[in-house]
Amino acid sequence: MVSTSIDRPDVFHDIAGTEIDVVERPLTAWQRIYDNGAVRKTVLLVVLALIWEVYARALGNPLLFPTFTDTLAALLSAIVSLELPEAAAYTLSLLIKGYLAGLAIAGVLTAFASVSRIGADLLQTLTAMFNPLPSIALLPLALIWFGLGDASVIFVLIHAVLWAVALNTFSGFRALSPTLKMVGRNYGLSSTGYIVWILIPGAFPSILTGLKVGWAFAWRTLIAAELVFGVSSGSGGLGWYVFENKNQLLIPEVFAGLLTVILFGLFVENIVFKTIEAKTVQRWGMAS
Amino acid sequence: MYSRRVSSDRQCASPHHCDSAQLTSSVNATSATEPLLSVRGVTLRYHTKDHLITATYRVSFDVLESDRFVLLGPSGCGKSTLLKAVGGYMQPVEGEMLLNGARIAEPGPDRAFVFQEFDQLLPWKTVRDNICFALTASGKLQRRDAVDRAMHYIDKVGLTKFAANFPHTLSGGMKQRVAIARAMASEPDILLMDEPFAALDALTRERMQAELLQLWEETRFTVLFVTHSIPEAIRIGNRILLLSAHPGQAKAEINCPGIDEVDAEGKPLSDRIQEMLFDRIVQQGEPENG
């Protein structure tokens, strides 16, 4: 109202020419290094290792807290003697068996849930019941049912993987856009073809989430099972390696074992799954 | 009510599309009595949790070969629902739908869809593979032939440079072009388009309409085209079915010259359609809408 009565003239500005000091300039080497996440994290790791070394030396009690260099030495000699690689391979073989079995059962359950309402109800109820139950809590029961040995461990691994994968896959199928489903049904595919070529790739972002969560559960469960119930079999995996060395008070070896567990977990979570993600979900622009 | 006269009298009603109409009718001289798609007294209903919703009520129309048949009506009148039923995604509770004389029972590659949504392409396949997959999935073509045909249609919609791109790297208009190429590449009996240009900006929409007409000139496909825009209906269609507001009932079925023609009383076609659709006062001498 008031503004209409104020007379504002048109204004024209001169655009700055050459006097702008930086229009475009490459970053300095230092800026570029600092921008690189991997470099920053490596520096952090080196600093942490230094703190570890200094603290352990000051403490001077290798039974409680060995130095970083001792741990590295133990790690190297355990690798050279093949003790650690064998333990890791054993753990890995168990993990793969349990993981694949879990995936297979999750597949069956999801397929059942996708074709019938009862199946969907069953999946949701079972997931609600069992998902909050830490897998390791089932180990005592599994030991009674299946005895000491791999079967018990695989049983808890299946439990660790199954619910996360089944639930995520199923909700991925559900969330798939109705348009895409209609397009898929228009192609004259068989029902298996429809699941394999439309539903699974369409739900892949949530399936991948399920796989990651399932992996994380399984890995932690497995190490815990080996550690606490390491007795379960004569030859042992990584958890067993840690457990044994603790019994013999070989603390640097304990640290080396733990380090291996960390490194392996990092490898799968940050390299294997990241690569899969980059090759699929990100390439397709489906990353959420 | 609407009389049979108009639908049987489908010869060249306009100077504009005269030649094409003649061409169509001569091509179909033998099948002129047999419509490609015949929808007879179709009622479609949705079951929701606590309602039974009638989307369309006793709708009838015939689509002949090489028709650009437009379903026009206000939002919510059941145009998409009708198209879905023709696609075989839902069954009528009353009436029947025949494609080439056979009842439509389920979705199939003899009909191809173009939707309004941009997410109708498979995100995990490149532009080329999206089209190839539509051809190989049904076992219609071998992979190599499919690639050739896909590239041909990609070229037709002017996206050759983007054949290896994933859909998420394309603009909305480009995605719609791919969807059109995909639908045309499968060379269906009938193309079903549900407001394919509605989500585009005005300029792009205009261009896409022109391109669609150009493609039609080249291949003379049959298309059933849904829109709620009167200008778009007039531009695209050679025949327009007007549907009343919810629940959708057929109000009129008219020929369309392709331009907003002014009739003897000086009233443009778009105004007449507007009046028929929204039942505003019909003025004296208004043609057969009584």
Ligand SMILES: Nc1ncnc2c1ncn2[C@@H]1O[C@H](COP(=O)(O)OP(=O)(O)OP(=O)(O)O)[C@@H](O)[C@H]1O
């Ligand atoms: N999945 C559904 N479940 C229940 N009711 C539905 C469903 N889809 C549509 N309807 C109802 O059916 C009627 C027709 O819907 P439809 O989507 O066919 O309209 P439309 O003519 O395509 O409208 P628009 O131009 O807005 O797309 C509407 O009243 C709508 O509420």
Ligand SMILES: [Mg+2]
């Ligand atoms: Mg619609």
